[in-house]
Amino acid sequence: xxxxxxxxxxxxxxxxxxxxxxxxxxxxxxxxxxxxxxxxxxxxxxxxxxxxxxxxxxxxxxxxxxxxxxxxxxxxxxxxxxxxxxxxxxxxxxxxxxxxxxxxxxxxxxxxxxxxxxxxxxxxxxxxxxxxxxxxxxxxxxxxxxxxxxxxxxxxxxxxxxxxxxxxxxxxxxxxxxxxxxxxxxxxxxxxxxxxxxxxxxxxxxxxxxxxxxxxxxxxxxxxxxxxxxxxxxxxxxxxxxxxxxxxxxxxxxxxxxxxxxxxxx
Amino acid sequence: xxxxxxxxxxxxxxxxxxxxxxxxxxxxxxxxxxxxxxxxxxxxxxxxxxxxxxxxxxxxxxxxxxxxxxxxxxxxxxxxxxxxxxxxxxxxxxxxxxxxxxxxxxxxxxxxxxxxxxxxxxxxxxxxxxxxxxxxxxxxxxxxxxxxxxxxxxxxxxxxxxxxxxxxxxxxxxxxxxxxxxxxxxxxxxxxxxxxxxxxxxxxxxxxxxxxxxxxxxxxxxxxxxxxxxxxxxxxxxxxxxxxxxxxxxxxxxxxxxxxxxxxxx
Amino acid sequence: xxxxxxxxxxxxxxxxxxxxxxxxxxxxxxxxxxxxxxxxxxxxxxxxxxxxxxxxxxxxxxxxxxxxxxxxxxxxxxxxxxxxxxxxxxxxxxxxxxxxxxxxxxxxxxxxxxxxxxxxxxxxxxxxxxxxxxxxxxxxxxxxxxxxxxxxxxxxxxxxxxxxxxxxxxxxxxxxxxxxxxxxxxxxxxxxxxxxxxxxxxxxxxxxxxxxxxxxxxxxxxxxxxxxxxxxxxxxxxxxxxxxxxxxxxxxxxxxxxxxxxxxxx
Numbered sequence: 001x002x003x004x005x006x007x008x009x010x011x012x013x014x015x016x017x018x019x020x021x022x023x024x025x026x027x028x029x030x031x032x033x034x035x036x037x038x039x040x041x042x043x044x045x046x047x048x049x050x051x052x053x054x055x056x057x058x059x060x061x062x063x064x065x066x067x068x069x070x071x072x073x074x075x076x077x078x079x080x081x082x083x084x085x086x087x088x089x090x091x092x093x094x095x096x097x098x099x100x101x102x103x104x105x106x107x108x109x110x111x112x113x114x115x116x117x118x119x120x121x122x123x124x125x126x127x128x129x130x131x132x133x134x135x136x137x138x139x140x141x142x143x144x145x146x147x148x149x150x151x152x153x154x155x156x157x158x159x160x161x162x163x164x165x166x167x168x169x170x171x172x173x174x175x176x177x178x179x180x181x182x183x184x185x186x187x188x189x190x191x192x193x194x195x196x197x198x199x200x201x202x203x204x205x206x207x208x209x210x211x212x213x214x215x216x217x218x219x220x221x222x223x224x225x226x227x228x229x230x231x232x233x234x235x236x237x238x239x240x241x242x243x244x245x246x247x248x249x250x251x252x253x254x255x256x257x258x259x260x261x262x263x264x265x266x
Numbered sequence: 267x268x269x270x271x272x273x274x275x276x277x278x279x280x281x282x283x284x285x286x287x288x289x290x291x292x293x294x295x296x297x298x299x300x301x302x303x304x305x306x307x308x309x310x311x312x313x314x315x316x317x318x319x320x321x322x323x324x325x326x327x328x329x330x331x332x333x334x335x336x337x338x339x340x341x342x343x344x345x346x347x348x349x350x351x352x353x354x355x356x357x358x359x360x361x362x363x364x365x366x367x368x369x370x371x372x373x374x375x376x377x378x379x380x381x382x383x384x385x386x387x388x389x390x391x392x393x394x395x396x397x398x399x400x401x402x403x404x405x406x407x408x409x410x411x412x413x414x415x416x417x418x419x420x421x422x423x424x425x426x427x428x429x430x431x432x433x434x435x436x437x438x439x440x441x442x443x444x445x446x447x448x449x450x451x452x453x454x455x456x457x458x459x460x461x462x463x464x465x466x467x468x469x470x471x472x473x474x475x476x477x478x479x480x481x482x483x484x485x486x487x488x489x490x491x492x493x494x495x496x497x498x499x500x501x502x503x504x505x506x507x508x509x510x511x512x513x514x515x516x517x518x519x520x521x522x523x524x525x526x527x528x529x530x531x532x
Numbered sequence: 533x534x535x536x537x538x539x540x541x542x543x544x545x546x547x548x549x550x551x552x553x554x555x556x557x558x559x560x561x562x563x564x565x566x567x568x569x570x571x572x573x574x575x576x577x578x579x580x581x582x583x584x585x586x587x588x589x590x591x592x593x594x595x596x597x598x599x600x601x602x603x604x605x606x607x608x609x610x611x612x613x614x615x616x617x618x619x620x621x622x623x624x625x626x627x628x629x630x631x632x633x634x635x636x637x638x639x640x641x642x643x644x645x646x647x648x649x650x651x652x653x654x655x656x657x658x659x660x661x662x663x664x665x666x667x668x669x670x671x672x673x674x675x676x677x678x679x680x681x682x683x684x685x686x687x688x689x690x691x692x693x694x695x696x697x698x699x700x701x702x703x704x705x706x707x708x709x710x711x712x713x714x715x716x717x718x719x720x721x722x723x724x725x726x727x728x729x730x731x732x733x734x735x736x737x738x739x740x741x742x743x744x745x746x747x748x749x750x751x752x753x754x755x756x757x758x759x760x761x762x763x764x765x766x767x768x769x770x771x772x773x774x775x776x777x778x779x780x781x782x783x784x785x786x787x788x789x790x791x792x793x794x795x796x797x798x
Binding site: 285403 | 774
């Protein structure tokens with residue numbers, strides 16, 4: 001277990017705060033007040049409110065693309081003000097600063113990846129901690145201090161217990177020719193990203209969903225293998241099977257949501 | 267009254283332009299064309315269209331968190347093209363570049379905080395000033411010049427009159443046990459932020475609102491003191507009382523909006 | 533035809549990805565993994581999904597404001613995974629990295645402005661190219677390499693054919709006193725931007741639209757020449773005639789959309 005971490009000065013922000021209020025700006029102000037040369041990059045502030053699973057899925061998809069030394073400040077935090085812990089996961093030579101509520105579940109962290117505890121402020125500092133906005137008062141200051149190098153990991157304690165973990169919903173093999181899976185994320189285009197992997201998809205003949213409309217879903221390689229409005233299933237950029245409707249919104253047309261059941265027939 | 271200002275190279279943007287059009291990008295282009303090393307940070311472009319009060323509330327909440335030397339370029343500007351003035355407020359060693367329409371009202375500026383006038387372009391330059399987009403043609407160039415140090419404050423004149431001011435709606439004490447207040451801002455989670463301060467809230471027993479639903483609103487310390495869907499009142503991150511519904515949208519459920527009346531019973 | 537290009541280290545992003553998913557963040561990660569000092573600026577991620585015309589209009593309006601050396605990474609790409617080409621337009625000493633689908637049509641490019649082809653990955657690299665997300669796998673890596681100087685333009689081939697071009701809808705002169713035009717873009721305020729130029733507008737007396745409401749649209753210089761809710765026509769910041777409703781949403785009130793017909797009466 002290594003505690004060495006060389007920050008590159010980049011902080012990313014991933015929240016469910018929306019951008020019509022002061023919340024995101026206040027976090028940026030706190031970070032820049034710590035060190036005004038830190039390079040802040042917005043990942044998303046439009047994670048659906050309090051939707052930890054959506055945040056976990058987005059974080060999983062993002063991490064592999066960032067360089068070593070990046071600090072990700074991730075605040076989807078419905079338990080703010082409760083006794084939930086706050087943590088720092090060191091993974092892929094990057095740091096994820098987040099509440100301990102399952103947000104890091106699908107990053108692929110291993111038992112050997114160190115997870116530190118963010119200490120709660122004590123004494124006078126505790127009185128300055130808002131009970132509703134730890135993004136500004138706890139996570140942003142810690143992320144800034146880690147990104148500037150002012151906070152060393154070896155000055156922190158490890159999280160005393162295992163972090164909260166949300167199980168990945170593995171698809172079930174119902175028979176030699178039928179896999180039962182589910183939708184894990186709907187993207188802004190209405191693509192329904194499922195838990196079916198590329199390997200399972202290779203032999204797929206067609207896909208079935210429970211829907212109020214009767215549909216035929218073909219398995220294809222790319223959008224251009226089908227016509228506008230056709231329902232198709234293909235491997236998307238997450239490496240997972242997606243159900244799409246060419247140039248339109250499959251989720252709305254099929255009335256699918258997260259955890260909707262799907263079947264893969266081989 | 268001091269006119270010294272040391273820019274740190276940071277420009278923030280706060281607008282009601284949304285992000286589906288060219289407006290925000292054009293402002294960034296103008297700033298980067300002035301000096302391509304300026305560090306631009308988005309605060310919000312989703313202030314509700316033409317809603318100066320919402321912008322004023324967000325600006326109030328943001329300013330204290332930014333470092334000295336920051337230039338905030340704030341453009342919620344329904345009066346663009348009229349004879350309204352344009353100003354630069356120097357406060358907390360930061361600058362706010364904005365139309366003179368009340369946007370700076372709640373920043374806590376004092377009579378000793380200097381407010382400069384942005385001169386309208388003359389001659390050939392005037393013909394290049396669009397009548398609908400001073401964000402690009404007036405505010406962004408001034409913000410960039412201030413942030414790069416090319417524009418000195420002592421080369422500018424003070425605003426000849428007092429700036430437009432929107433009064434903060436102070437709560438009214440109706441009796442020894444009843445305060446009448448109002449909602450001043452609805453955030454994207456549906457939290458209803460009121461004008462009731464932490465001091466007034468200390469002795470509160472319960473909160474009443476005029477609503478189409480019959481509700482009981484308890485006074486608590488933090489979200490986790492209540493169950494999902496419960497209506498609660500607590501001190502939020504602005505230091506003001508908020509009416510919330512745990513993990514859901516209080517404003518929608520209670521049909522509350524800005525200026526909705528609320529009562530605090532002690 | 534010059535192939536010299538001096539990058540300034542700025543990359544802008546213009547997409548229809550929205551910001552609730554991992555797509556934008558993944559592009560930023562790819563760019564920062566190439567070179568972590570590149571300065572990324574968001575232009576828009578809210579171009580309506582698959583709406584190439586809206587993207588083309590926004591790009592046209594943005595380009596003139598950016599400094600020489602900027603690389604624009606523009607991904608509105610409904611044809612992803614098909615045989616559509618990918619290109620780099622060199623214009624105004626800036627680069628536009630985009631799919632060859634008409635997105636660059638209205639930038640004012642000339643036959644002398646060089647357009648390069650982005651080579652499709654071959655061999656092992658081809659297997660890493662997702663069939664649904666060239667923003668991450670093709671355009672972002674190329675934009676990063678151009679912005680850092682690692683990719684030289686003279687190592688690339690010119691696009692072998694003319695790029696896909698969407699014709700600008702020129703207004704038609706129906707008689708000495710009547711111009712027939714159309715709405716080319718609706719902005720987030722509901723302003724209806726048309727194809728009528730400032731020159732044609734100079735002698736305009738009034739404007740007519742086909743609408744379910746009976747309206748009178750006056751020609752004015754600026755919003756403040758009219759009262760709240762009035763329908764007006766004026767030259768907006770694009771240098772084109774816009775139909776607006778003061779402090780409200782003209783497009784919704786008049787039920788106008790892109791390509792809606794309008795008439796200018798002189």
